[in-house]
Amino acid sequence: MAIFSVYVVNKAGGLIYQLDHYAPRADTEKTFSFPLDLVLRPHDERVVVAFGQRDGIRVGHAVLAINGAEVNGRFTADGKDVLEFLNNPANYPVSIRFGRHRLSSNEKLMLASMFHSLFAIGSQLSPEVGSSGIEMLETDTFKLHCFQTLTGIKFVVLADPRQAGIDSLLRKIYEIYSDFALKNPFYSLEMPIRCELFDQNLKLALEVAEKAGPFGPGS
Amino acid sequence: MSRPPGRKQEYHKISRELFVLTYGALVAQLCKDYEKDEDVNTCLDRMGYGIGVRLIDDFLARSSVKKCRSYSETADVIAQVAFKMYLGVTPSVSCSSAAGNEFSLILDKNPLVDFVEELPAERASLCYCNLLCGVIRGALEMVHLAAEVTFLQDRLKGDAVTEIGITFLRKAEDRKHKRN
DSSP states (O other), X not given: OOEEEEEEEOTTXXXXXXXXXXXXXXXXXXXXXXSOSSEEEEETTEEEEEEOOBTTXXXXXXXXXXXXXXXXXXXXXXXXXXXXXXXXXXXXXXXXXXXXXXXXHHHHHHHHHHHHHHHHHHHHHOSSTTOOOOOEEEOSXXXXXXXXXXXXXXXXXXXXXXXOOHHHHHHHHHHHIIIIITTOTTOOTTSOOOOHHHHHHHHHHHHHHHHHGGGOTTO | OOOOTTSOOOOOOOOHXXXXXXXXXXXXXXXXXXXXXXXXXXXXXXXXXXXXXXXXXXXXXXXXXXXXXXXXXXXXXXXXXXXXXXHSOOOEEXXXXXXXXXXXXXXXXXXXXXXXXXXXXXXXXXXTTHHHHHHHHHHHHHTTOOEEEEEEEOGGGTOSSEEEEEEEOSOOOOOSSOOO
């Protein structure tokens, strides 16, 4: 049972807080000889595995490091294009580390504002007047729960689909926000939350919710 | 004053006297800082506003009231839930306009003026509890209800009761991303 991440979005759709809570992903580092039996292709700003899944290296994993040096998007640490580098037999044998790419903070900001817009669209699409926005988004690997307060702040939690008690967790996060963020006189409203106490108490609440397991707290 | 995390919600009580004294000290200091009563009143209102915009989330988080569907429902919630929760008193609500957007809260007990009998002669137009007006105004603004909140009657000034008037103005403009 796991809670993967928490996002807090302000009234204007800007991300003011984000926490990733999932276990460290497993990176796979292997040495390869020419020719590479994986099919790589560029995707956005990274090089990802398109085909040839094996040994823990899965489709969708990105190239994280070559020969120990972290890659910078599509380029190696010394500025060479990754795909060109790997097409050149002279560079082999080479050790490449693959893993799931973590979202950068810019990407998270973008996704949060996109979700904010979708949330509003959700409430407008409703056949009933005065409907709420998106409350839950379900996929096969996670469930996204969203709670919007009457003041317009949204709390978004991504969790395992079997995890229960997220509703009460969202209310609890609202309480923690109203305590440790709002009551902090040095915190300005709508700005990114940089309060140590908020972090600590949030992590504690997540752990309590996770321990409670699939039946929610109080079971 | 923070709540120990993980435990069931507890209200950490502090002394009421301390709170009332702190408020009194605040008003006294403002009176020293500003000569005119209007300035003190404005200052109190602004401070209250700053409190209100933060207090509203605390109120909503703890009381889990549903969204109010009318002004009178809002006024009732303010009087019966919010005042009860924060000051321990329950003012009575009355609607004072045909349009249904003016309400008054009549406080027969006001903890903030426990130790004050009447205002000094040179501070005759001071609204001692103007902080409360600011709090209500700030809180309402955060739930997209613009309102004017003032003291209509004040026991400290010799009136029979203390009356806070809330006038709801036109509902705040709905912005591009309409929130329901």
